[in-house]
Amino acid sequence: MEKWAFIYTSGDGDGDGSAVTATTGSKACELVTVGVPTPAVDAEVIDELIDDGVELIELCGAFGPADAARVVEQVGGRVPVGYVTYPASEAAGLHALFG
Template identity: 55%
Template structure:
């Protein structure tokens, strides 16, 4: 059975009904959606659940309180995970948060592991009006995730890894960026 996954992050002025990026093939469908505020995320999770989504992954910016609320909104039968950061990333992710809150122009990448994805074509880049950029890139496996992360690391202040299978998937990405860029990975309760 193929997965039907939606990744949700927060972006000022976002329209939660629009796919920012979509990867769909015989292995399933993964879409990225943005919400303008966290409360919209709960509405979106509830709606997506009724539309047949079986997995939701939340950006690390939501944190555990919103993660818990999203699990309640999704109900049984839908897996809801969220990005969390390892100990090696805590100092740099705290720096990212402080710089973000201060209004600094920052760049981040969301690397999405989806079997059959092509990093050359499954890629969307948003240049932010205030500077910096957000890059979304689909990759077919963990090795490709590490390769893409290594290539992008010099221009990034944050990486979030979606669709990964836990620490075994995240470790090569952390190693590829030499722990110089914080790397978050989706955590689930099984």
């Protein structure tokens, strides 16, 4: 079974600044979603995911290149890390959604 994580920004998490986690999936793949207050992901979150068997980490579009580079550094090559990007044509919609 494949197990991967998607980390996204979720405002203030569960209200105390911690990550909010949910898991879903099928017999073939398990997805762990992790909402964090900001793109500055705590190293504990990364370590927990990898310790729990996550084989791939994907970051939402709120993570820019510098944020993604920090996560890649935290992961230290233990699993692949990717991040979502948006074309410039989507800037207005993103601004309307997130301010």
